[in-house]
Amino acid sequence: KAGVTQTPRYLIKTRGQQVTLSCSPISGHRSVSWYQQTPGQGLQFLFEYFSETQRNKGNFPGRFSGRQFSNSRSEMNVSTLELGDSALYLCASSPGLAGNQETQYFGPGTRLLVL
């Protein structure tokens, strides 16, 4: 079974631009979560989507948004990029039906650099 895939793997943007990152979950998984990883703040939860609906949301500004499609693929968007948005953005998928005992499977991440 193929793992979680994320595209693109690397991205360079300038301040003020917007960016869209894509995540394809493991086949059959309906939950997709997004995380931001930085040296300063570590791994922080952005949001989780299940069956095309945002089920949970972390403590990030409204510039960070996401969506999920009917095939469970998900995208996240960051508008009006700031230098501090430079990070590794990780996507994780799980079946989505067993709550907090489910294992999350992570993709390799998208490395975003904002100049």
Add this chain to the structure above:
Amino acid sequence: LAKTTQPISMDSYEGQEVNITCSHNNIATNDYITWYQQFPSQGPRFIIQGYKTKVTNEVASLFIPADRKSSTLSLPRVSLSDTAVYYCLSRKGGSYIPTFGRGTSLIVHP
């Protein structure tokens, strides 16, 4: 302020047992504790998960005391390939938000 804390770094030698403890003193009543391993330029990889007492799988053991305010990941007989960052994950009481510790960088020496 409730936090999920773990040591920043640890050093060990091949063949030794390594124990990494995570403190999660405000863990949600019904939440599981999960540990992940991360190599550079890769996403975290699941190691082990538990709710209480002891769990063991083919790569690690997880010890959780009765009060569940901490957990200890035990790696038996580490090898050079176990050099990585190890994260614990739980959720705070009253919140769904998954909270990772800051990670423990384990370096295994020959």
